Amino acid sequence: MLMSLLAVTPLIWVGAAVVLVIWFFSLYNGLVGLKNIGQEAWAQIDVQLKRRHDLIPNLVKTAKGYMAHEQETLEKVIQARNAAVAAAPKGAGAAGAAEGMLSGMLRQFFALVESYPDLKANENMLALQEELASTENRIAFSRQHYNDSVRRYNTKLGQVPTNMIKNFGDFPPLEFFEIEDEAEREAPKVSF
DSSP states (O other): OHHHHHHHHHHHHHHHHHHHHHHHHHHHHHHHHHHHHHHHHHHHHHHHHHHHHHHHHHHHHHHHTTOGGGHHHHHHHHHHHHHHHHHGGGOHHHHHHHHHHHHHHHHHHHHHHTTOHHHHHOHHHHHHHHHHHHHHHHHHHHHHHHHHHHHHHHHHHHSTTHHHHGGGSOOOOOOOOOOOOHHHHSOOOOOO
């Protein structure tokens, strides 16, 4: 009886070791998958931000002829756009701050457009505004997806036992894409 028990014991240890190795690789691969989902979600935001950044010079160009004495505002919009383009490769935190500034400048720009009836009625301006509104909706959806992916990934990084497994690879926490502009946090005011 003792001999048969001793013969089975190494098999149990080998089986336990195999289970542990499979478990380790499963956790590690899960982290890799979540990290890749987060990176893919950021790439989707980046695509939409590029689309937004490409539309802005056309908006300014269309408005220039009508808003000749508003050059300072037009230049600030372009500066904010350029800052947002430069911040995008620096990660979600820097991009969020720069995009918040750009959104603020676009609000000022569109407030000025309201005082130019001919510009408001311009077909190019209307088409560009519609494109920009559509792009803003896509950015909001992409931002929501990205932040959800970051939440899942960062949560997994902090949970036992993956918080021990993360040290075996390159798994830094990801930044959320947050609104830095307080005006964007406010609910829109509707008046009848």
